[in-house]
Amino acid sequence: MTAPDETIADETDPADETPSRRFPTFDAWFDAWLSAIVARRLSTSPGKNRVFCPRWWEHPEVVVRLHSLWTAWEAATAAEDGAAMSGWWVHHADPQLRTMLDAEHGPMYRCSRDSHQDTPALRNEFVAAPPGWFDDLGV
Numbered sequence: 001m002t003a004p005d006e007t008i009a010d011e012t013d014p015a016d017e018t019p020s021r022r023f024p025t026f027d028a029w030f031d032a033w034l035s036a037i038v039a040r041r042l043s044t045s046p047g048k049n050r051v052f053c054p055r056w057w058e059h060p061e062v063v064v065r066l067h068s069l070w071t072a073w074e075a076a077t078a079a080e081d082g083a084a085m086s087g088w089w090v091h092h093a094d095p096q097l098r099t100m101l102d103a104e105h106g107p108m109y110r111c112s113r114d115s116h117q118d119t120p121a122l123r124n125e126f127v128a129a130p131p132g133w134f135d136d137l138g139v
Helices: 026-037 060-078 084-101
Strands: none
Touching: 026 060, 060 084
């Protein structure tokens, strides 16, 4: 038992510490890093070639994809493995950018580099299954 005046040494486990981030938020990372690095020819016509909406933050799928890219980027930059950033480009950035910038099938398919159009969420495009429809699946 310790006396009330005694100071107990801090016994935190270094493995429990959250690694520091290079950017405080994904939008700060996007503004300062990704948008300054990535260069693609963007279409002025909706549905043609590549598109990145000027109001990208109004597309929930784009926000979620960029957030996931940021968290993976933070992990890659903190990794001791010198090849981690190469892996980030090949396994994360390239496929995500292909999907996001796809003007025909991507989440900003109705937009152009100069204009924003709302894109309906998938849930607005289908009919929900009747109650109990999946009960026999056992999941």
